[in-house]
Amino acid sequence: MQRNPQLNEKGELQHLLSTEGLPREILLQILDTAESFAGVTEREVKKVPLLRGKSVFNLFFEPSTRTRTTFEIAAKRLSADVINLNITVSSQSKGESLLDTVANLSAMQADIFIVRHEFSGAPFLIARHVKPHEHVINAGDGRHAHPTQGLLDLFTIRHYKKDFTRLTVAIVGDILHSRVARSLIHGLTTLGVPEVRVIAPQTLLPAGVEALGVRVFHDMREGLKDCDVVVMLRLQNERMRGALLPSAQEYFKHYGLSADKLALARRDAIVMHPGPMNRGVEIDSTVADGPHSVILPQVTFGIAVRMAVMSIVAGN
Amino acid sequence: MRLHIKNGRVVDPASGKEGAGEIFIADGKISNESGKADRVIDAKGLVVAPGFIDLSARLREPGYEYKATLESEMGAALAGGVTSLACPPDTDPPLDEPGLVDMLRRRAKALSRARVYPIGALTVKLEGETLTEMGQLTDAGCVAFSQANVPIADTQVLWRALQYAATFGYPVWLRVEDASLAKGGVSHDGEVATRLGLPGIPSFAETIALATLLELVRATRARVHVCRLSTAGGVELMRRAKQEGLPVTCDVGVHHVHLCDMDLGYFDSQCRLEPPLRSQRDRDALSRGLVDGVVDCICSDHTPVDEDGKHLPFAQAEPGATGLELLLPLTLKWGQANKLGLAATLARITSEPARVLGVASGRLAPGAPADLVLFDPAAPFKVAPETLKSQGKNTPFLGHELAGRVRTTIVAGNVVHEQ
Numbered sequence: 001m002q003r004n005p006q007l008n009e010k011g012e013l014q015h016l017l018s019t020e021g022l023p024r025e026i027l028l029q030i031l032d033t034a035e036s037f038a039g040v041t042e043r044e045v046k047k048v049p050l051l052r053g054k055s056v057f058n059l060f061f062e063p064s065t066r067t068r069t070t071f072e073i074a075a076k077r078l079s080a081d082v083i084n085l086n087i088t089v090s091s092q093s094k095g096e097s098l099l100d101t102v103a104n105l106s107a108m109q110a111d112i113f114i115v116r117h118e119f120s121g122a123p124f125l126i127a128r129h130v131k132p133h134e135h136v137i138n139a140g141d142g143r144h145a146h147p148t149q150g151l152l153d154l155f156t157i158r159h160y161k162k163d164f165t166r167l168t169v170a171i172v173g174d175i176l177h178s179r180v181a182r183s184l185i186h187g188l189t190t191l192g193v194p195e196v197r198v199i200a201p202q203t204l205l206p207a208g209v210e211a212l213g214v215r216v217f218h219d220m221r222e223g224l225k226d227c228d229v230v231v232m233l234r235l236q237n238e239r240m241r242g243a244l245l246p247s248a249q250e251y252f253k254h255y256g257l258s259a260d261k262l263a264l265a266r267r268d269a270i271v272m273h274p275g276p277m278n279r280g281v282e283i284d285s286t287v288a289d290g291p292h293s294v295i296l297p298q299v300t301f302g303i304a305v306r307m308a309v310m311s312i313v314a315g316n
Numbered sequence: 317m318r319l320h321i322k323n324g325r326v327v328d329p330a331s332g333k334e335g336a337g338e339i340f341i342a343d344g345k346i347s348n349e350s351g352k353a354d355r356v357i358d359a360k361g362l363v364v365a366p367g368f369i370d371l372s373a374r375l376r377e378p379g380y381e382y383k384a385t386l387e388s389e390m391g392a393a394l395a396g397g398v399t400s401l402a403c404p405p406d407t408d409p410p411l412d413e414p415g416l417v418d419m420l421r422r423r424a425k426a427l428s429r430a431r432v433y434p435i436g437a438l439t440v441k442l443e444g445e446t447l448t449e450m451g452q453l454t455d456a457g458c459v460a461f462s463q464a465n466v467p468i469a470d471t472q473v474l475w476r477a478l479q480y481a482a483t484f485g486y487p488v489w490l491r492v493e494d495a496s497l498a499k500g501g502v503s504h505d506g507e508v509a510t511r512l513g514l515p516g517i518p519s520f521a522e523t524i525a526l527a528t529l530l531e532l533v534r535a536t537r538a539r540v541h542v543c544r545l546s547t548a549g550g551v552e553l554m555r556r557a558k559q560e561g562l563p564v565t566c567d568v569g570v571h572h573v574h575l576c577d578m579d580l581g582y583f584d585s586q587c588r589l590e591p592p593l594r595s596q597r598d599r600d601a602l603s604r605g606l607v608d609g610v611v612d613c614i615c616s617d618h619t620p621v622d623e624d625g626k627h628l629p630f631a632q633a634e635p636g637a638t639g640l641e642l643l644l645p646l647t648l649k650w651g652q653a654n655k656l657g658l659a660a661t662l663a664r665i666t667s668e669p670a671r672v673l674g675v676a677s678g679r680l681a682p683g684a685p686a687d688l689v690l691f692d693p694a695a696p697f698k699v700a701p702e703t704l705k706s707q708g709k710n711t712p713f714l715g716h717e718l719a720g721r722v723r724t725t726i727v728a729g730n731v732v733h734e735q
């Protein structure tokens with residue numbers, strides 16, 4: 001197999017495309033750097049000059065408000081110039097190819113491309129074709145990866161639990177379509193989490209998911225027993241009724257996180273969700289807003305993590 | 317034109333004979349008379365074998381001339397030692413009318429290069445609803461009927477099509493894939509697809525469709541050739557069907573003998589193929605199936621795709637790879653890996669596909685058409701855009717160094733390629 005395309009010849013992070021195959025040291029470097037930026041976001045003047053004069057292009061081939069905004073905030077706090085491009089309504093509708101779009105933006109002196117695309121692997125294709133000084137950060141590709149989300153989840157877990165090597169983490173819901181789940185699983189296994197569980201019906205699990213290093217549970221109550229961390233995944237509206245699931249109500253009955261199910265986890269368990277939440281479908285409001293929930297801190301940490309990733313790739 | 321080929325190592329897979337020998341050619345046929353030749357070809361250090369017969373090669377005409385033309389692809393065929401090729405009907409428009417088939421045959425004949433055997437569409441526009449005029453298409457030159465890569469979703473139409481074809485003895489060539497199970501899939505549904513987040517096509521999309529097809533063969537006794545098998549389960553079903561005596565044969569694409577889903581690496585769109593590259597286990601079963609004869613032939617599944625078609629995210633990339641010029645080196649590689657002699661190896665691309673097609677070529681017996689290839693089995697071949705004659709420069713083997721180079725190709729007693 002080829003060299004990991006996100007690392008340069010020195011083994012440093014050139015692009016961030018996936019958490020898969022990233023060495024432990026790089027994951028920790030990102031988390032530690034994010035830790036140092038967490039302070040910045042609480043200061044009155046929330047800016048550092050690390051990316052002054054650099055151009056960050058938000059290239060979103062798929063609509064997103066939340067992720068794009070947090071990347072924009074992170075880039076601005078690093079003093080970069082941010083250009084937002086909503087590709088779905090511009091060049092793609094004119095038939096311009098993905099690589100032509102990137103070549104054109106590259107001619108406008110881009111330094112970092114933040115890419116979201118509906119098809120798995122699109123950021124890899126772009127990374128293969130950009131100039132050596134340009135960096136690509138994957139902001140979500142198809143079902144494949146959402147590495148900054150995975151990293152902010154890791155950051156959140158470390159913040160509350162300190163030591164990865166004694167944890168049981170459960171990821172609940174639509175694993176099949178989830179890039180968030182894949183990115184988090186790779187990160188957790190690399191950082192030595194001894195037990196990563198996935199909890200879902202067969203229809204929402206991809207083939208051979210065990211090969212990612214996870215234990216499969218279909219019974220949520222059994223799967224939540226003694227967990228330190230519970231990660232709930234969003235269930236897309238269009239998947240709530242059909243051949244994958246009969247109804248949102250039935251899904252909530254089996255896989256929705258309610259207070260009584262959460263009581264099976266450890267007393268100090270934390271509950272996470274990448275957002276946006278479907279209250280009453282995958283999570284009960286009493287849990288989402290309850291004492292175990294760290295869902296809003298996740299969003300805050302996300303900015304520090306994205307600052308860390310951008311500053312690290314730009315420095316390599 | 318009378319030819320005399322001497323000093324070569326003559327390999328005739330049909331008879332299993334292999335050794336030093338001479339070949340005489342007269343009037344476009346192999347002759348046992350050693351009369352005075354117009355030209356003597358010294359084949360020292362070369363293997364002399366029947367020209368290769370490829371059961372699936374897309375020439376992209378009509379309709380996709382920007383991807384390849386008859387000229388470019390016939391040149392590629394001869395450079396690869398392929399003297400006969402069957403082309404699937406998925407042109408634009410599809411080969412569903414006698415006029416189109418006639419035009420293709422005339423165009424091919426005018427180029428007087430490889431022999432082209434058009435496969436007609438089994439249903440109009442390949443839509444799986446209305447049968448084509450198989451009788452008229454046969455008169456126009458179609459040797460079999462197929463759906464190319466488009467499965468027939470309606471099993472009743474498939475049943476009727478097989479009944480109709482069986483009535484007149486028309487062979488039906490089908491790739492087996494359940495349309496509903498394959499919907500949206502772009503890769504083998506397994507660990508690699510899970511890791512890469514690619515929508516998968518389960519192995520049972522093939523075995524369910526194949527089991528259905530075999531049941532219909534049992535009922536109709538239609539003569540069916542199963543194209544480009546991709547799963548271990550498919551090989552097993554074919555084994556049992558043949559033991560039972562059903563009139564079925566099958567082939568495998570040459571890529572699937574060597575590659576598996578692990579080769580997708582980081583979304584390598586060169587590996588976007590139809591059917592998808594499956595697991596190592598499937599690949600090994602296909603290779604063994606070829607050795608023990610359950611799988612009859614290897615085809616190139618030649619599909620020229622232009623750069624734009626591959627410079628896309630994996631799922632959007634156009635499936636297919638160039639193959640005509642890789643058929644020999646990759647078949648030799650398979651034979652070596654399985655410790656087979658040259659005759660047994662080459663049978664998969666000569667005498668066996670000749671049997672499936674029902675043609676007299678593919679062997680070196682006196683009276684057989686003088687379609688021959690002279691090749692150096694050890695000469696290195698670096699796969700690169702500049703070494704490929706095909707207009708399609710895309711293949712998962714780009715950059716690989718393979719062994720086996722064609723030096724001379726002869727069709728109907730005429731030297732049509734020399735290198």
